[in-house]
Amino acid sequence: MGTPLGDFVRAKRDSIQPESLGLPDHGRRRSPGLRRLDLAARAGISVEYLTRLEQGRDRNPSVAVVNALADALSLTPAERDHLRYLTKITGGECTAHHRPVPPPREVRPTVLRTLRLLEPGIAVVTNRLGDVLARTGGFEAVMDGTGLLDADDGGIPNLTRYVFTDPRARMLFADWDDVADAQAFDLWHAPSVENSEWFTAELAPAAGPELTRRLHRHAVPRRGILRLRHPSGPELRLERETLELEADAQQLVVLLPADEETARAVERLARPRQGRLRAIS
Numbered sequence: 121m122g123t124p125l126g127d128f129v130r131a132k133r134d135s136i137q138p139e140s141l142g143l144p145d146h147g148r149r150r151s152p153g154l155r156r157l158d159l160a161a162r163a164g165i166s167v168e169y170l171t172r173l174e175q176g177r178d179r180n181p182s183v184a185v186v187n188a189l190a191d192a193l194s195l196t197p198a199e200r201d202h203l204r205y206l207t208k209i210t211g212g213e214c215t216a217h218h219r220p221v222p223p224p225r226e227v228r229p230t231v232l233r234t235l236r237l238l239e240p241g242i243a244v245v246t247n248r249l250g251d252v253l254a255r256t257g258g259f260e261a262v263m264d265g266t267g268l269l270d271a272d273d274g275g276i277p278n279l280t281r282y283v284f285t286d287p288r289a290r291m292l293f294a295d296w297d298d299v300a301d302a303q304a305f306d307l308w309h310a311p312s313v314e315n316s317e318w319f320t321a322e323l324a325p326a327a328g329p330e331l332t333r334r335l336h337r338h339a340v341p342r343r344g345i346l347r348l349r350h351p352s353g354p355e356l357r358l359e360r361e362t363l364e365l366e367a368d369a370q371q372l373v374v375l376l377p378a379d380e381e382t383a384r385a386v387e388r389l390a391r392p393r394q395g396r397l398r399a400i401s
Contacts, residue, residue, distance in 0.1 A: 133174075138155075266351060308338075
């Protein structure tokens with residue numbers, strides 16, 4: 121049985137073309153990417169040890185080995201952070217079975233006060249699982265009619281569920297693939313194994329292989345301009361600033377118009393809803 125660490129190393133190895141690292145092309149191969157032999161040589165480890173890592177038979181590589189693999193794979197800073205994170209959770213995986221429980225969803229009063237200061241701007245508090253925990257009236261206005269804030273039986277809207285199960289998401293997000301990669305990637309950083317299992321057990325049957333494939337690909341997402349095809353007509357181009365609320369395992373995301381046309385469209389959308397801060401109870 122593999123591990124998140126082994127899956128990530130194997131996925132990165134498969135995605136690298138040997139010539140991009142100045143290595144000779146060995147012709148047609150049964151599997152794509154860099155050979156284990158070549159990666160092991162670049163990292164200064166044995167092929168046997170690399171095989172054990174990828175297959176999950178070794179779960180506790182040293183810091184030196186992790187850094188050597190990062191160098192050998194030419195990882196970006198974000199990918200290096202993810203590799204270190206996966207090393208931590210792989211080595212600390214618990215073999216005991218826990219009953220999955222929902223994640224904490226309370227938003228601290230000071231965070232809610234911060235949101236009020238951001239009105240009429242577009243801001244939202246989420247957790248790593250995608251639960252929309254609190255939002256400004258500006259966020260509601262921009263997402264009105266998209267289906268994102270529609271929750272069955274008064275439940276909590278969830279961005280990850282929306283992206284993978286609601287066909288309207290593919291219409292809303294002009295770069296849907298990038299958004300889907302980001303939501304799947306964030307599931308790895310959910311606050312606990314139990315919370316992640318709880319959500320994945322609920323989502324996986326509905327989302328199907330599209331989510332599973334992205335989870336195990338470990339693609340560090342690109343988080344550039346967010347382009348929304350708004351139901352009212354205009355395409356909105358929004359820049360994102362994310363503040364990590366580490367003590368709460370939550371994020372405060374502020375969306376800012378990237379151009380004058382978007383700023384004017386947002387102003388028209390938000391005008392009737394200014395001051396309507398919403399938080400879950």
